[in-house]
Amino acid sequence: MAPMFAPLRERNYRLWAAADLVSTAGTWMQVLGLNWLILSDTGSAATMGLVVMLQALPVLVLGTWGGALADRLPARPLLIASQAVRALLALALVAHGGHALIFAVALASGVISSFEGPALGRFGSALVPPSALGSALALGSVLSSAGRIGGMALGGVLVGITGPAVLFVINAVSYLAVIGALAAMRLSELRDLPVAAAGERGVLSGLxxxxxxxxxxxxxxxxxxxxxxxxxxxxxxxxxxxxxxxxxxxxxxxxxxxxxxxxxxxxxxxxxxxxxxxxxxxxxxxxxxxxxxxxxxxxxxxxxxxxxxxxxxxxxxxxxxxxxxxxxxxxxxxxxxxxxxxxxxxxxxxxxxxxxxxxxxxxxxxxxxxxxxxxxxxxxxxxxxxxxxxxxxxxxxxxxxxxxxxxxxxxxxxxxxxxxxxxxxxxxxxx
Incomplete structure (x- = not known):
């Protein structure tokens, strides 16, 4: 099998890739809907920038602790929990409780990313052998780009017809695809990753x-x-x-x-x-x-x-x-x-x-x-x-x-x- 398709030998990777395509499309539909909502309410690009900043700040503050936890805890349960919380946050946007709610959701999403990001990377390397990791990451980039194109295209059509609330609901449902894929994976086929010794599990040890x-x-x-x-x-x-x-x-x-x-x-x-x-x-x-x-x-x-x-x-x-x-x-x-x-x-x-x-x-x-x-x-x-x-x-x-x-x-x-x-x-x- 060509290097490009080597990761697809793994059933767990195929499940993950399909779920990611769906979920990424949902994410970009929500991004479009949220931008539309902010601009239609305020007409302010600065407000959109503030939302982006609120999503990024927690990663800067909590990222090192998220990485330490990822090296200690099993990734699969953590990812299932994070996807469930993200679905609830997407549904919260349907209520449109004003700017305070949007800011709170953005900040909460950033906190989740602080812990979810390192866990995703560590879990991903358990899906394929090291020899296929480069191709798997590259295929992931293709899927992310394809999901972005599809999500933005479909979202651009729907937002004018149904309004942004439907895009938030679709995104919430898309997280179920990831949860389902994680639940359906064969644990016996996941590659075991070593765990640091007791004295090397902290943030300072990592730094x-x-x-x-x-x-x-x-x-x-x-x-x-x-x-x-x-x-x-x-x-x-x-x-x-x-x-x-x-x-x-x-x-x-x-x-x-x-x-x-x-x-x-x-x-x-x-x-x-x-x-x-x-x-x-x-x-x-x-x-x-x-x-x-x-x-x-x-x-x-x-x-x-x-x-x-x-x-x-x-x-x-x-x-x-x-x-x-x-x-x-x-x-x-x-x-x-x-x-x-x-x-x-x-x-x-x-x-x-x-x-x-x-x-x-x-x-x-x-x-x-x-x-x-x-x-x-x-x-x-x-x-x-x-x-x-x-x-x-x-x-x-x-x-x-x-x-x-x-x-x-x-x-x-x-x-x-x-x-x-x-x-x-x-x-x-x-x-």
Missing amino acids: RYIARQPIVLIVLALSFVLGSLGRNYQVSMASMVAGPLHGGSGAYGLLSTVFAVGAVLGGLLLAGTGKSTLRVLLGTGVTISLLQLGAGLAPNVTSFAALILPIAAGAVVFDTVVSTRIQLDTREEMRGRVLAAVGIVSSLSGMVGAPAVGWLCDTVGPRGALLLGGAITTVAAVAGAVAIARVQGRKVHLPHPENLHLPHLPHLPHLQHLPHSEPRLAAEQMA
């Missing part, structure tokens, strides 16, 4: 362990820099369309669709090759940073879309390889705490990056924001390669972009010098 892993620290630093200044394309795309590209809502919708398609292609590419190495990580980081520089120079919507496609594919490759290397290159009994660190970095990069990119767009313009961000992330990716090479005692040798086998793009004569290459259950989680 000390991470501090002694220089490559993990370098990868997390790269993830933060590229995640904050090399992502947040919802901000920069909107600014480019409204500004120098002179597009409308249709152009923004087109770019959003292209980005989603690129994400699916990136997941399929990585799942098919199974190459989740540090060389691919660093090569992809450099490549998408260079492509971001090209995006800042794109003269029209078509050329911008042609660059957004491999950038999105590369972003998924980069994030998935980060998650794979973090899991495979660390001790399994520390996995929950290491994954908690990944979640904290991801939340922090979103909280810092989105306002920073928005400020840059307002200050130096959308093109300047992309060029400055691309320059910083390029330097960071090269510096990361040098640092990892020194830790490993090797010479720096990034893979040629052609070896990444990323999707070919339409010919862009003015950008010939640029190489053509390039998460509710995010890329760092299973399926």
Whole structure:
């Protein structure tokens, strides 16, 4: 069986993947419905930003404790309980008790994510053998992207017909698919993961362990820099369309669709090759940073879309390889705490990056924001390669972009010098 389909040999993984597709679609339907509800009531994008912040803050505060618990407790019962509570929170939104209720639900969702995220990652690695973990994570990215596309498309149709309340009910029901899949799994087929010794089960033990892993620290630093200044394309795309590209809502919708398609292609590419190495990580980081520089120079919507496609594919490759290397290159009994660190970095990069990119767009313009961000992330990716090479005692040798086998793009004569290459259950989680 090809590397892409190797995880599908496992019955438990097949159950999990199918449930995740349904649940992710429900999640994005709720996101759309909630945004619609907030904007129709207040017309304030700042209120939407506050909701996002309330969801991210608990992960920063409680993530380390969530990771420690994930390394101590069995993941399956914890996940069943978290899915049930999420279903109740979705139903609570149906009542629409005002902003206080929405804020409370957002904060509660963030608290759940603090404990659920590390447990999901640890549980996911028990579904497949280590040799199939990279492909399983890549397939998970494909499913998440497909669920997002389907959920947003169906939600966009329903919200105008039924209103947002129905979307919240659908999301609540979608959690039942995950609970059912967890209940139907064969426990005998789950891979046993080691548990830390009694003296190594705390938060401080996890932090000390991470501090002694220089490559993990370098990868997390790269993830933060590229995640904050090399992502947040919802901000920069909107600014480019409204500004120098002179597009409308249709152009923004087109770019959003292209980005989603690129994400699916990136997941399929990585799942098919199974190459989740540090060389691919660093090569992809450099490549998408260079492509971001090209995006800042794109003269029209078509050329911008042609660059957004491999950038999105590369972003998924980069994030998935980060998650794979973090899991495979660390001790399994520390996995929950290491994954908690990944979640904290991801939340922090979103909280810092989105306002920073928005400020840059307002200050130096959308093109300047992309060029400055691309320059910083390029330097960071090269510096990361040098640092990892020194830790490993090797010479720096990034893979040629052609070896990444990323999707070919339409010919862009003015950008010939640029190489053509390039998460509710995010890329760092299973399926």
